[in-house]
Amino acid sequence: MPDDFDVSDEERRKLMTDPAGRQNEAQRIRQIVARLARAQPASRKVRRDPLDELILTILSQSTSDANCYRGWEALRAKYPDWEAALAAPPGEVEETIRPAGLSKQKSATILGVLSRLRNEQGSPTLDQIQTLDDSEAVEYLTGFKGVGVKTAACVLCFALGRDVIPVDTHVHRIALRLGLVPENASAVRTHEILNEIVPPELRYELHVLLIGHGRSVCTARKPRCGECDLADCCPKVGIHTGGR
Numbered sequence: 001m002p003d004d005f006d007v008s009d010e011e012r013r014k015l016m017t018d019p020a021g022r023q024n025e026a027q028r029i030r031q032i033v034a035r036l037a038r039a040q041p042a043s044r045k046v047r048r049d050p051l052d053e054l055i056l057t058i059l060s061q062s063t064s065d066a067n068c069y070r071g072w073e074a075l076r077a078k079y080p081d082w083e084a085a086l087a088a089p090p091g092e093v094e095e096t097i098r099p100a101g102l103s104k105q106k107s108a109t110i111l112g113v114l115s116r117l118r119n120e121q122g123s124p125t126l127d128q129i130q131t132l133d134d135s136e137a138v139e140y141l142t143g144f145k146g147v148g149v150k151t152a153a154c155v156l157c158f159a160l161g162r163d164v165i166p167v168d169t170h171v172h173r174i175a176l177r178l179g180l181v182p183e184n185a186s187a188v189r190t191h192e193i194l195n196e197i198v199p200p201e202l203r204y205e206l207h208v209l210l211i212g213h214g215r216s217v218c219t220a221r222k223p224r225c226g227e228c229d230l231a232d233c234c235p236k237v238g239i240h241t242g243g244r
């Protein structure tokens with residue numbers, strides 16, 4: 001694999017406007033996917049209703065999968081539909097999703113989304129975003145208070161089946177370490193770059209593989225570079241031992 005991973009924004013722009021550079025970049029990403037896929041079981045893409053996916057992703061912010069799903073199950077058990085959640089007494093939704101953490105903030109975001117959708121659409125539904133293209137859908141979703149680009153990308157990827165790579169904390173960290181994005185690139189900038197350089201058919205798979213890699217090998221505090229299938233092409237190999 002080439003070792004020119006660590007590039008500036010300007011260098012990346014030149015690389016991506018050159019057809020040969022674009023092809024090399026895509027090839028490098030294919031190799032990363034192939035190596036990571038050897039070590040991880042294939043995952044099945046679950047398709048949810050867009051509004052369910054948005055609310056589930058709001059619940060998943062800054063918590064573990066287990067706690068997120070505890071909050072989600074409690075919410076679904078308490079209310080037969082989203083209208084019922086809107087009609088709940090003040091504080092009840094917050095109390096219901098407490099297992100997911102940050103319940104005050106998350107309940108305000110969820111009720112804000114539901115209330116605006118009911119006002120705009122007549123009922124809480126996100127079905128209307130199926131007609132929008134990717135950038136229009138991201139712009140629409142990030143217009144809701146408390147909904148960021150990652151959350152919007154999850155809705156596009158998991159509910160609409162679009163070829164979009166959501167950038168969570170693992171994807172962001174590993175993209176930085178591998179030099180797929182310039183050093184200090186924000187999560188939003190990383191979203192923009194990865195959704196430009198990763199071939200569309202690999203975006204979902206790369207998202208899942210990087211999360212698995214980030215949880216098991218390239219962890220935030222102590223990456224296990226000695227066990228990493230990408231060690232020979234990673235500019236940050238040995239980072240935890242002060243290597244680079």
Ligand code: SF4
Nearest residue numbers: 218223225228231234
């Ligand atoms: S070599 Fe280390 S820093 Fe690089 S991707 Fe692997 S675990 Fe992460």
